């Protein structure tokens with residue numbers, strides 16, 4: 417059966433990396449039909465909107481969406497609802513891709529690229545499950561209003577019990593396939609919406625008696641992540657806390673340039689994108705690390721296309737390349753006599769393809 421993929425390069429290093437990732441997929445020799453779509457800044461330029469209907473329609477038809485990154489300084493001063501990021505949020509919402517899986521796994525050969533001491537991160541393997549289509553990102557009312565020459569900005573953090581329940585089920589389920597431990601992160605000491613979060617997660621726990629559940633406030637979770645990250649197995653949290661904690665967790669693994677993600681809906685369709693952004697400051701210079709997007713393609717093969725073996729092959733190839741000391745700039749060790757060699761975006765992708 418042909419798998420239908422919508423590839424959306426997007427902006428900045430997203431557009432730079434995507435062709436290399438498609439080369440990697442091509443090298444697998446599988447039956448893939450790849451269509452291309454526009455989103456973000458490039459879509460604003462070409463279609464006057466960050467999320468063209470053509471992209472939306474193609475995404476609904478596809479088995480999976482593979483996405484580079486969106487955004488850039490050129491569009492930062494547009495009104496909020498016309499910015500590139502709005503296109504990404506609109507795509508997530510339109511596909512109902514509520515379950516965002518962000519694994520933070522340390523490749524052994526990168527232990528000395530982490531900002532923490534190697535012994536604190538060796539063997540690190542955390543999965544952050546972030547709710548992606550609700551919470552303060554989407555809550556109404558929202559806005560900036562003016563009255564009497566003064567301005568007031570406001571957003572609404574809101575979760576319905578059903579939204580919490582479905583993400584909790586995904587997280588308990590995944591915990592069952594891993595270390596059997598789930599940490600739910602909230603701010604239930606201050607925010608009612610997260611008191612409900614805690615209550616619902618606790619109720620769902622009744623259906624997963626074999627999973628060990630604990631609740632941690634978000635400030636403490638941030639602290640524990642940089643103090644002793646290996647205490648975590650699966651973390652489940654809302655949209656905003658998940659955004660913040662996943663960047664912190666990513667950095668533990670050496671670089672934001674390493675971390676893939678999957679955003680799944682109830683039908684198994686997914687959006688696969690790196691956790692990093694469009695990095696306009698380094699775009700077009702052949703220095704971006706393509707591994708996060710390559711690893712996102714592996715997650716796509718595993719979670720939406722049921723191609724476990726191909727996913728394993730990509731991950732093994734990435735591991736082999738790192739073992740051989742091949743590094744993009746972001747994962748170069750501080751210690752200059754380490755036996756490694758710095759390469760650009762294209763050479764990194766070439767190395768992965770050779771290792772396949």
Ligand code: IPM
Pocket residue numbers: 487501504505659691693
């Ligand atoms: C992420 C990004 C996005 C988010 C931005 C680009 C809208 O930071 O995927 O983590 O906040 O969700």
Ligand code: MG
Pocket residue numbers: 659660663691
């Ligand atoms: Mg983020």
